Amino acid sequence: MNPYIEILIRTLVVFVLLVILARIIGRKLLSQLSVFEFVTTITIGSATGTYVVERSKGNVMLLSPIILTICAVGLGYLTLKSLRFRKLVVGEPVVIIQNGEILEKNMLKARYSLDDLERQLRGKGAFKLNEVEFAVLESDGTLSVQKKSSYIPVTPKDLNLSTTYKGLATEIIKDGEVLEQNLRQNNLDFNWLYNQLRKNGVSDISDVMLAHLNTDGTLYLDLKKQKPAYTQQVED
Amino acid sequence: MPEYIEVIWKTMVVFLILAILTRLIGRKLLEQITFFEFVTGVTIGTVAGAYIVNAIKGAWVLLSPVIFTVCTIGLGFISLKSLRIRKLVEGEPVVIIQNGKILEENMFKARYNLDQLEMQLRNKNIFDFNEVEFAILEPTGQLSVLKKTPFLSATLKDLNLSTNYKGVATEIIKDGDVLEQNLKQNNLDFSWLYNQLRDKGINDISKVMLAMLNTDGTLYIDLKGEKPQYTQKVED
Numbered sequence: 001m002n003p004y005i006e007i008l009i010r011t012l013v014v015f016v017l018l019v020i021l022a023r024i025i026g027r028k029l030l031s032q033l034s035v036f037e038f039v040t041t042i043t044i045g046s047a048t049g050t051y052v053v054e055r056s057k058g059n060v061m062l063l064s065p066i067i068l069t070i071c072a073v074g075l076g077y078l079t080l081k082s083l084r085f086r087k088l089v090v091g092e093p094v095v096i097i098q099n100g101e102i103l104e105k106n107m108l109k110a111r112y113s114l115d116d117l118e119r120q121l122r123g124k125g126a127f128k129l130n131e132v133e134f135a136v137l138e139s140d141g142t143l144s145v146q147k148k149s150s151y152i153p154v155t156p157k158d159l160n161l162s163t164t165y166k167g168l169a170t171e172i173i174k175d176g177e178v179l180e181q182n183l184r185q186n187n188l189d190f191n192w193l194y195n196q197l198r199k200n201g202v203s204d205i206s207d208v209m210l211a212h213l214n215t216d217g218t219l220y221l222d223l224k225k226q227k228p229a230y231t232q233q234v235e236d
Numbered sequence: 237m238p239e240y241i242e243v244i245w246k247t248m249v250v251f252l253i254l255a256i257l258t259r260l261i262g263r264k265l266l267e268q269i270t271f272f273e274f275v276t277g278v279t280i281g282t283v284a285g286a287y288i289v290n291a292i293k294g295a296w297v298l299l300s301p302v303i304f305t306v307c308t309i310g311l312g313f314i315s316l317k318s319l320r321i322r323k324l325v326e327g328e329p330v331v332i333i334q335n336g337k338i339l340e341e342n343m344f345k346a347r348y349n350l351d352q353l354e355m356q357l358r359n360k361n362i363f364d365f366n367e368v369e370f371a372i373l374e375p376t377g378q379l380s381v382l383k384k385t386p387f388l389s390a391t392l393k394d395l396n397l398s399t400n401y402k403g404v405a406t407e408i409i410k411d412g413d414v415l416e417q418n419l420k421q422n423n424l425d426f427s428w429l430y431n432q433l434r435d436k437g438i439n440d441i442s443k444v445m446l447a448m449l450n451t452d453g454t455l456y457i458d459l460k461g462e463k464p465q466y467t468q469k470v471e472d
Contacts, residue, residue, distance in 0.1 A: 003296045011303040014279060019311065022272035023325060026347070030269045032377035041271060045278025052279070052300045053286040076347035086351060093355065136358060139351075144358035152361075153389040161394055163385035167335075168370050175319060 006055065014048045017062060021069045034090070034140065037072065044068050090139050097135035100148070110137055121145060166215060173211035176224070186213060197221075243288060250284045253298060257305045270376065273308075280304050326375050333371035336384070346373055357381065402451055409447035412460070422449060433457075 021044065033041065044065045051061045079086040094110045096103060096117060107117070117135070120143035126132050134146040156163045170182045172193065183189065193205075200221055202208060212220040257280070261273070269277070280301045287297045315322040330346045332339060332353060343349070353371070356379035362368060370382040392399050406418045408429065419425060429441075432455055438444065448456040 003294065004299065007296055007299050008303060011300045012307070015276075015304060015307045018272065018275055018279070019325065022270075022275060023327065025271055026327065026375070026377065028271050028377035030271070030274055033271065033274075037271075041275050042278050045275045046282045048275075049279040049282025050286070052283050053290065053297055073347070080344065080347055080349045086349060090351065092351075093358075134363070138355045138359065140355070142359055144355070144361070146358075146361065146363050155387050156390050156394050157386035159390055159394075161390070163388075163394070166369070166382070166385045166388075168372075168382065177319060 003055070007052065010052045013062070014052055017065065018044075018048060021065060024069055025072055032140075036089075040068055040072055093139060093144075094137045095134070096137050096143070097129075097132050100130070100133060102129075112137055117143070164216060169212040169214045169220070171210070172213050172219075173205060173208045175210075176206040176208060178205060182213075188213075246288045250288060250298075253301060254280070254284060257301055260305055261308055276304060276308060329375060329380075330373045331370065332373050332379070333365075333368050336366070336369060348373055353379070400452060405448040405450045405456070407446070408449050408455070409441060409444045411446075412442040412444060414441060418449075424449075 028037075030038075047061065047064045047068075054061075075089065079089055094106050094112075096106060096110075096112065102117070107113070121127070121129070121132065121135065124143065124145045126145050126147060131147045131151040132145060133148045134144075136144045138144060170186060171179055172182055173179070178190070178193065183193065196219055197203070197205065197208070200219070202221070202223065207223050207225070208221060209224045209226075210220075210222045214220065283297060283300045287295075311325065315325050330342050330348075332342055332346075332348065338353075343353070357363075357365070357368065357371070360379070360381050362381060362383070367383050367387040368381060369384045372380045374380055406422060407415055408418060409415070414426070414429065419429065433439070433441065433444070436455075436457060438457070438459070443459055443461075445458045445460045445462075446456070447458075450456065
């Protein structure tokens with residue numbers, strides 16, 4: 001076969017395969033991947049890359065990325081089901097500061113230095129160790145910090161203020177299309193929507209970029225052609 | 237041709253191609269990259285590496301990274317245009333906690349275990365499940381959390397205080413150069429700038445490291461050579 005056509009076909013096959021596998025594994029960010037997932041990803045990538053380059057090897061090679069994906073998904077279910085297995089594979093969080101005291105022994109076990117601790121505390125906005133009640137080193141290497149209650153931002157509860165309920169806003173219109181299911185979930189219908197839009201001076205639904213219904217009944221509307229006087233010019 | 241010269245020009249060609257292709261795919265930090273982009277990147281890297289190392293292959297191997305980039309960009313455009321394809325390729329956010337209740341079924345579907353949930357809540361400074369109204373697992377693996385209203389940080393609105401408008405500050409001088417366009421956007425001119433600088437005792441624009449105009453009309457100015465009494469010495 002003509003090498004140009006062959007590489008075109010092989011690349012397209014690999015691309016489609018990767019789209020599907022990535023969808024199955026999930027669209028995680030690299031910062032959310034564990035070292036294990038990272039290494040698996042590199043293995044999948046280099047296997048598919050080699051398949052594109054090595055014309056001598058057959059399509060059997062594509063089995064390897066598929067098997068790796070199945071294993072990764074299977075491992076996910078296993079860790080979901082068994083606590084002990086999860087501890088073994090993922091590890092567990094380590095308490096580094098408890099009631100304001102640094103636990104040296106736990107730091108040693110986690111191979112975690114004071115410089116690491118200070119760096120991650122600063123990253124969380126805790127520049128004074130006095131302010132820290134608890135610090136937990138998570139299994140993914142991030143540090144969770146609980147400040148002493150007097151250093152936590154004031155909440156309405158601290159001030160004994162009453163608040164109104166706030167839930168998730170519901171998408172009603174997206175890219176000019178009405179999401180009917182979401183309308184029905186809120187016991188609303190098209191009539192209500194048309195009235196609301198007319199009140200806001202909108203006569204054509206396809207003009208609406210995004211409409212969100214907040215839990216207090218207000219509507220957030222963004223029109224497609226709405227623009228501030230000056231906008232940034234994105235050069236490419 | 238001597239081998240080392242071949243390696244040099246091949247490497248340079250690959251470097252150039254990769255620089256162009258990655259620019260086309262878009263600017264992103266490594267930690268913002270999704271699993272799919274990462275696995276594609278490894279595949280492209282493997283192919284490009286094989287081109288340099290494998291003596292037998294011709295330049296046609298380099299077609300593969302180009303096809304990959306075209307496909308990636310194409311898929312991006314399609315999923316931008318169509319809601320349905322976006323859902324198919326990228327997945328959708330999964331509600332994990334609704335009105336304070338954990339949804340086990342959704343956790344199972346998303347292969348998301350309780351340890352991960354606790355960890356990501358702690359990372360958001362939430363050590364008490366009672367404070368959570370909604371938690372949503374984003375397709376990128378991040379957790380978005382809406383706290384119950386009494387536990388949200390008190391805002392000026394809660395306290396019924398009036399506030400001034402606050403927008404994004406505009407850069408006026410950067411590295412000693414005046415950004416004329418930004419001056420014009422705010423309906424200001426050079427004589428205004430000179431007056432402002434003279435008021436602060438500055439008579440040479442090139443001495444200004446950074447000048448920013450805030451939306452309340454105040455100016456932030458940092459001069460070159462301005463320094464606190466003690467500064468950190470960065471060792472290299």
